[in-house]
Amino acid sequence: MRASRLLTIQMLLQTRGRMSAQALAQLLEVSVRTLYRDVDQLTAAGVPIYAEQGRNGGFQLVEGWKTTLTGFTASESQAVFMSGLAGPATELGLGQQVVDAQLKLMSALPVHQRDGAQRVQARFHLDPADWYREADPVPHLATVAAAVWQDRQLNLRYDSWKAEVQRTVHPLGLVLKAGVWYLVATRDAQPRTYRISNILGAELLDKASARPKRFDLPAYWTESIQRFEAALYQGHAVVQATTQGVKQLRQLSSAVAKAVVAQAPSIQAGETVRLKIPIETLENASYQLLRMAPDVQVLSPVALRRAIAQRLKAIQACYADNL
């Protein structure tokens, strides 16, 4: 407990420069008095920490001094190299920085940990983009990323589904989902999501952005996805599916996959199962389920059966001369 705290103090001073005892104590969730004892221990152990008194004072490491001890365990250092985010980092304009950082980390690791990190680097690669789809062009990503890093307001020209709009937003964070970049930013004090490939123009403003004190990006994103899915699925359909049909349904969407797994966790070859699955609009569901026929047969609602039948008639009309 204490050893890890001592290491944290050292790392904090190394990365942030000068920090007051009050700030360090708050970060480490101990009293200021305890913090002073920890600093004493570090000094006694030979870490060159000195204190500046008075306004803007605090503890600081001697200029240029750094520890070669990274504090990483073998598995932690391997995990860092496994993140393999070189592609997204390049899109953010940070590709070279990632390469440099990995090089520095590698050089700082003890020799016996380097082999493990190199093995991970050679054996794992993360490709966040989906199959069969070109990645969205994101010419304004670097500007948006700069606004996020620097906490500056951003003027956007955005292609919303209604029309082209002009927006001044306060950036909060970036999200990469299935190869698509999104900006989370507040407008009128409300967090909103913008697809970065829909940004037609981005101008970095000199004004500082306002960030809600307790904003939690992962929590916002999870909640936003749940809200989106809840609004997306407007009803249910009951279907009869073969083993092949179940496989196809599981690939349709995460919401459908969840419903299928819950109702038919395992299915034997040759078996058919009756399932209740969430659907979007009748038009969307008829298109999706038609291509799964005859492995997936819609039993209800009648309106969906009718929509599929009409679609089939239209297809038949197209190819009538070949029947």
Add this chain to the structure above:
DNA sequence: TCTCACAAGACGCGAGGAAA
């Protein structure tokens, strides 16, 4: 398994000194 003693860690309070 329980009890007890001991040490280490942590905390709170307060007085004092240095620097901006």
Add this chain to the structure above:
DNA sequence: TTTCCTCGCGTCTTGTGAGA
């Protein structure tokens, strides 16, 4: 005057080992 570091003291909590 304000801010921040320094140090001492007493007290409480927690972990550990010895002994019944």
